[in-house]
Amino acid sequence: MALVLDTGPLLAALDTADRVHEPCATLIAESDEDLVIPVLVLGELDYWCQKRLASDVWLSFLRDVLDGTYRVEHPTSGDLKRCEELQGTYADLEVGVVDASILAAVERLGEPKLATLDHRHFGTMRPRHIEALELLPAGR
Numbered sequence: 001m002a003l004v005l006d007t008g009p010l011l012a013a014l015d016t017a018d019r020v021h022e023p024c025a026t027l028i029a030e031s032d033e034d035l036v037i038p039v040l041v042l043g044e045l046d047y048w049c050q051k052r053l054a055s056d057v058w059l060s061f062l063r064d065v066l067d068g069t070y071r072v073e074h075p076t077s078g079d080l081k082r083c084e085e086l087q088g089t090y091a092d093l094e095v096g097v098v099d100a101s102i103l104a105a106v107e108r109l110g111e112p113k114l115a116t117l118d119h120r121h122f123g124t125m126r127p128r129h130i131e132a133l134e135l136l137p138a139g140r
Contacts, residue, residue, distance in 0.1 A: 003033045004113075006118060009024040011048050036105070079101060090121075
């Protein structure tokens with residue numbers, strides 16, 4: 001089992017001033033599963049860290065990635081095909097490739113849950129392998 005991480009919970013966990021810092025930091029710190037980051041999330045997280053936080057926050061996080069705290073998941077060609085399908089199906093939601101790649105990875109890994117703050121997209125998009133994803137942190 002793995003916990004796939006979207007940008008939102010990672011950014012909130014890194015930003016002590018974020019209103020959902022505590023539940024996101026706790027979710028990540030207390031997980032006993034592999035922490036999986038789809039590779040496209042890294043680019044988005046870097047952007048937001050540079051925009052909102054001190055530059056050393058991103059570099060510290062990147063060191064954690066390099067040290068193996070997180071497992072980076074690269075999209076397969078099948079994932080990219082699924083991204084095309086999702087972005088076409090949910091064009092009215094303006095689903096970007098990052099979110100589409102996250103759902104594709106969750107489906108490929110067979111995971112029933114996702115760490116995300118984006119309930120608009122992930123509460124609407126339907127995964128192939130289950131009826132709906134459990135969105136964490138709970139009670140958000």
